[in-house]
Amino acid sequence: MPRFYLVDLESIECATPRSQFNVQRIDDLAHNLIETGSLLQPLVLEATGPESYRIISGEEGYYAGMRASEINAEIEMVDAFVIEADKVEAANAQIRLMSGSMTSAPTDSALTGSALTDSALTDSAPINSAPINNDVLQLLNARISNLETRHDQDIRDLKVSYQKDIDYLQNKVANIEGHMSSKLKPLDMFNQLSEVDLFKALKKAGIPGKTLENLTKNIINARKTSPFDSFTDVVSRTDKLGDKTMLKIIDTWSGF
Template sequence: MKKLSPSLVAVKRISSAVPRSNFAEPDLDKLARLILDAGGLINPIIVRRIGMDAYEIVDGNFEYYAAAKAKEIQPLKGETIGAFILEPENEELLLEQLAILRKTAISENLGEIETIKEQSITEASVEIETLESSSSLEQRLTNIEARLEIQINELKAEHAREKQVLAERIQEIENLISQQLPLLIEAQLADRINELKSEPASEKPSLVDAVPELEQVTCQPMSLLAALNTQNPAQLKANLEDTKLLKAPVIQLILKERDVRSFVSFTNVVERIKGLTDKTMIKIIDYWQKYS
């Protein structure tokens, strides 16, 4: 028997019973370019002679179509393909060999498929566990966010309640001050007058000399106090200037302060007006008698 060796067969002389559409075109294109780059096919196909110069594929349909693709890309470089030609004297042996190879290839493919299947199952299990873990973590985060939101809302409500209580307390204090402050001021003024009366004559300040006048005025002080709060600004300014007791800036300050808040007593006037003293206030009260 002649020694087995591949022959170069013209691609155009070969035919295949398997449709080309059975194979992915990108795979055929990739192998075709490798055949051109390498200068040939490393895995010869097996063909059977069906005529003087015609052959059909026995094994290697994919390789054949890749070689045909190479010929389409570069006709001069892809004219031939390496092939084992079945001859009558060796056909039975070659087909038996081919059957064993195919059986082995199928077993290997099945093993690879099984391995891939097991890997896919493992990967799917891992992915499911990951998704379950992720879902569980997401649920825990959602629960934590919900609890935090509830606590924040409770803190906001508590803060609003405390703010309301504080505002009510402040309002109560302001109301109490507005009610008690004039009485406190008048009481302090009366205590001060009594203190001045009880001092020895040699130690009394000049204000004591005006105590009788002050007592007389404080009996009916509202005419001046009312004027300081309500009289026409121009008229009040003129009246105060007429006393010759106050400078212009002091008069302007009186007009400004009464717009901010009404004077509640003469003591309050002295405390709020910078440049106005007790003595001057008493003189203004005395001078004001002519307007009463």
């Protein structure tokens, strides 16, 4: 089904040149768009990419939007219905039918009615047209508000869904990392833990304050040359790491 959006003007492609439209009419529409804040007759667009669209109907409204953007830089988006690719042909047919009904030839009764005097038309037109126009505007505004509400709800639903997916993946990664860390042997931990994780592991082994920071850096620097092949190798190549401290670390890490 068609969806109602606010679409970035820069993402819309229009095949009909601007020169085919009346300049003054475009300018008038642009100022009206700025005043009302929206197009009461939204564009009808076909999505040609993730953030690109082609105009099916509403070229004049598009150029009014572009002109409004030139006048007021805050105008960057226009109201539009986005049609799915498989519904474009049906949308075009509907547009043609609606256009045809608006431009169809007058009936005999209509021709007869046109013979009314100018004074009669002058007297009756204002009385009937104002309420009708107000009703139409109210219906359009209600329709647009409803579509905007549904659009906002769709966005909120997507955000909730995406956040759930992100939370699930983060928990999954955390579980995998925790599982991998718990399976490491003490010697492997000296060789494979990141600096942050090594710092945390040494802290759990009771290495205090400044000694903890220095020892972490010394181990990281020592293993850059080559991996440790034994605990004796760790002690001999790591500055300020003695046998007693090593035994304390091994004892703690063996219980992880």
